[in-house]
Amino acid sequence: MILPTEKSSFHAQHSAVGAHSSFTLGMHGAPGGLALEKGHPAAGAVYVGTIVDEAITVFPFFESKQNSEIARFDHQNQPETCHDALTVLGAEDFTRDYRFASDHFITEDIHFEVITPFGELPDPETSDDATNRQASCPVIFARLTVDNSRGNRPKTGLFALGDHGCPMPIHHPGTFTGFLFNNGEMGFATSTPVEPLQCFDLSKAKKPDGTQLVPRFGGSYGFLMEVPAGETREMLISLGTFRKGPATLGLEMQYWYNRYFSNLQEVLQYSLDHSEKYLEEAAKRDEELDSSDLSDPQKCLVAHASHSYYGSTQWFDYSGKPFWNVNEGEYRMHNTFDLTVDMLFYEMKYSPWTVKNVLESFVQHYSYYDSVRLPGSKTLYPGGISFTHDMGNHNNFPPQGYSSYEISGIDRKCFSYMTHEQLVNWICCTGVYVAQTNDKEFLTRHLKTAKDCYTSMLHRDHPDPAQRNGVMGCESSRCNGGGEITTYDSLDSSLGQARNNLYLAVKSWAAYLALHHLFSEAGESLLAQDAMESAHQCAKTVSNRWDDTLGFIPAVFEDNNQSAIIPAIEGLVFPFAMGLREAVDEDGPFSLFITTLKRHFNAVFKPGICLYPDNGWKLSSTADNSWMSKICLSQFVARAILNIDFGDKQIEHDSAHMDWQIFGATFNACSDQFSSGKAMASLYYPRVVTNILWLSESKMSEEKSAKSSTAVSGKVPAFAER
């Protein structure tokens, strides 16, 4: 969508799929550019614009080297050439059109696009080499179009990077002109006929004669494209990264693209030779979002989330098998499970094989069995299987069964274990994956794990079956006397404590339903029945926690907690996504539970409780700490599942959240964790793609109006169809 001028300055990640790289730009006067395996924007400069005679005009995609003046570089001690200083465009001089798979910066005579093709990612194990090669090629594109159709003097189109390190220039005119840097791990190239440029100072971007203007250690380099008067010309640039060979420790892996390319020059050449397919795919995505009936702020948030998601992705080759990893934004933790479960809906739409892949990695490498204890007691009881919080960080994979995050001996504070939550996450992801794909082979192979999961759920409720109520009541022995937390780790106990937590209880209900479905599909009808029984037990416990005095369900079922939390409703998304629409029907088998949660939501979703003054959503009444991904998810649940209509207020919520990203996280692209609209953690983050769910809402409303609202059960729901 076209951004209003005052909202046009913010960083977006432009990232190839699975390469953990990003060409980040968009914030005015800020550093950015191309980076590989980095949890924040590059510290470089991007120079894009035109040269007419000796006047150089560029977009503001760099930081002034003298902090004071962005528009003028120092000419002192710079001999010979005599160009005027750079003219840097201001926000009012150009228009930004931010789309699903592209980002456009437009003046009267310049159109600069950054294009990030993505779409259905083929399953590498069932695709041929050509498909794999194309899908894994670690590139994105930029296109600079200079319109000189009404001009009477030649113009020169300029694209260059600065402060990206000393490059290796390669110049085969009209075939491949490019610069590789960082030991050939990053680079860009074009097959458009251009003149390569390398200089110390962009203010001398034009070459005085046919000779090399500056030594090969000039830190600004790129392309000059002549555009004669009366013509319009464009150059297409491929920007890529390449890590050759082993890229990780602990589990030794290389990037999947190593199977198809032996170096970056090959990557860039291939992408230029096959650009048409990539550009088509990007255009298809742009159209997909454009044509949806989402509001502009919603479109912006969906596009923004997707842009940052890919920057965190890593598609590895582990002993000949694909290994999918999504890094945790700035933290670069691997496949953090409480992110996986939120990004599930995005991956089910574009790459269901990555969901399966990550679930299997957890089973194979990052599951463990523990004991449990009741709070206040040291007696250990049988526990069961669970999964680690993550699979390491910064390309380092920890030993079997250990995360990089969780440590022992902490009582319900940051860095404690998330044993129960990750168990629930594996079950919910598996439920959705199996329901939507009907992958019987997967289900059969992991039935033992599913059974273990059920046992583990029960054991974590209470050692005595008679005292179970469907809600987590025990702590893992891994805590070494401390207590577990949830993904809302830096929040107060309203969302941070796992035990007896409303948010986690509803997710546990979803997990029991998922187990019911899995056991049913596998023909384990007795277990299925038990799991359904557990779900009912859990639903009943939650419903019974309604507090008439408070007028809502308190966040934690102990210690007289009185916090009001929105994510009470979060767990409803899983049965819904599994097609178990009866389960979430207000008139269905969980009628009291569902209606109570709806009452809860309506009660807490009020200014001063769970709504910020700017109309942004506040997840907990007692903490100024709101996660954008979770807001997006709860919005979907409220609208699509609980049929709550926000009416005219909807656009105000969306606008507030768009402003959080643009003004509260300007430098850090899509970010997740906000305090009063300011991003304060979880920056440069992949998780916000939960909002892909919104795209399914328009389809659903069509569906609803087309036919009666009969619940569909056990089948892939319409919104997940691809």
Place this chain on the structure above:
Amino acid sequence: MILPTEKSSFHAQHSAVGAHSSFTLGMHGAPGGLALEKGHPAAGAVYVGTIVDEAITVFPFFESKQNSEIARFDHQNQPETCHDALTVLGAEDFTRDYRFASDHFITEDIHFEVITPFGELPDPETSDDATNRQASCPVIFARLTVDNSRGNRPKTGLFALGDHGCPMPIHHPGTFTGFLFNNGEMGFATSTPVEPLQCFDLSKAKKPDGTQLVPRFGGSYGFLMEVPAGETREMLISLGTFRKGPATLGLEMQYWYNRYFSNLQEVLQYSLDHSEKYLEEAAKRDEELDSSDLSDPQKCLVAHASHSYYGSTQWFDYSGKPFWNVNEGEYRMHNTFDLTVDMLFYEMKYSPWTVKNVLESFVQHYSYYDSVRLPGSKTLYPGGISFTHDMGNHNNFPPQGYSSYEISGIDRKCFSYMTHEQLVNWICCTGVYVAQTNDKEFLTRHLKTAKDCYTSMLHRDHPDPAQRNGVMGCESSRCNGGGEITTYDSLDSSLGQARNNLYLAVKSWAAYLALHHLFSEAGESLLAQDAMESAHQCAKTVSNRWDDTLGFIPAVFEDNNQSAIIPAIEGLVFPFAMGLREAVDEDGPFSLFITTLKRHFNAVFKPGICLYPDNGWKLSSTADNSWMSKICLSQFVARAILNIDFGDKQIEHDSAHMDWQIFGATFNACSDQFSSGKAMASLYYPRVVTNILWLSESKMSEEKSAKSSTAVSGKVPAFAER
């Protein structure tokens, strides 16, 4: 040598041979640590010290995170543990002993050493695998000894790095405990029994119990060693770097060590298993310098230069053959030829095969043939062979026959061609290499090149043989109308202009003598005779340039130049190093030339001309720009060849130069280019190892007193014996 307290704070590079890495530390309160392929110090922290009860005492090898207070880290928002703040030792609390291959920091109970073994580097093509493996293993060592012999409470020895990126911890107690980071490209390990430590904040360096204290993304990590009361214990740490596979572009090469090791863990394990040999070698070097009769400032300068030299070295494998590269310090240009020729003496002492290797790389990849023109004319005449200024930069190798530095169209300013100087450099290096090694095979193979060099020298003098005077008079066609420069590129014309330059003329004389020697050895007596004739012509021209009015020889033989320069005498070093002692004898065949140069030196070496007020040497009377490497070289020539005795003043010169390094280049380790004692360019530089020549002076003086001063001709001179 033991450094006085006020001179103890400066960075030293501690580098493995050929790995282009450095563990840089020594400057108080400054960032440092381990870096790979970097032209400046790492931005990390190094924590070394002891913990007693909860008091942590460390050396000041890190920068305070709050710029204001180095001694105290913020405890806010840091839960649980309760250590006192760090106590950071001040300069007065410890003693630094800076040696050839080690660097010691000593308190009453802590002795911390950084040990960088080096010595005779075996020729890889004639050495067995075991020798190669040991020589190329990319490690250095650190040793922490904690003396608790008089203590009555246990102490804990601490070694940790901070701000080096998220690590992969590996812990096999007593065998291998280590941390790998930067994707396994850097790391350190010990086989001493220690507890691994990882934390966010060093103020909580002690683990409260047996569990992992912090998540695996804690940014400070290392080792804790328990030292019971009454005991003294030490831990030996190996610090290494490892780049797997292709490391360069243009010429595709990998580090030589890839032949013997497949990853960093192997490297570290091997070095710990074989530490004894390495430590012996380092001790031998320490003894070598300690036992010399150099003054303390001289020893400091020799050690400091050697430390920085190795940080710039890269030992590559180019298609199965060794390829030696010395990076140009902060600029990271490859085998910059005007550095090679100055580092020649160091490499002839420790690794003559690298001299041969680089000379051959120049012939094979970085030689070219040009035309020449007379100043002021566009007519081209035959030129001849020469060599590029460098072989690229930042691991990028330019196309055949081109450097990364030289560009066309510049007239006697920075970045112009150095065609004549690099021709002279190839000849002088080859002369010294052949004379000292008697490598007939090399001479025979490159005789054609040597002949081409002679032709090229003549052509660059004057197109008309009758008008030749032995001095460069023509400009290379590569300059495209401009004029050539010398290695003193950023100086005024006194040393910057190549044509008719006194400094280069004397070096040309040396080149003619070297050609004479080479041709003689090859049995080409006619050519030898011609070359000797050229030398005499050159010597005569230079002698005739004595200016009675000025009282010295002006730096440039044109434009009424009146600059006085010390490097007039520099070229005398080559025949001397070749053993051609008659040639530099005041009573020898070049008597007038030698005595005139000596008169010149004595005339200009005066305060206000070529001497700074602090007794530092000023290379040119007309520019405040002095290169330390060249000062060291000219000092040697003055003392050892021209027999000038600086008497009591010698120590004042040396002290001044030591102060330049310590106070003028504190952060940048050994640096080369100084303005009034402040390093302003050529930082973190390898070239200052010219001062290895000083080590030979004591031997020579023994020699002189032992026998009469009969000139030795055509043989390896004593000072180059190893």
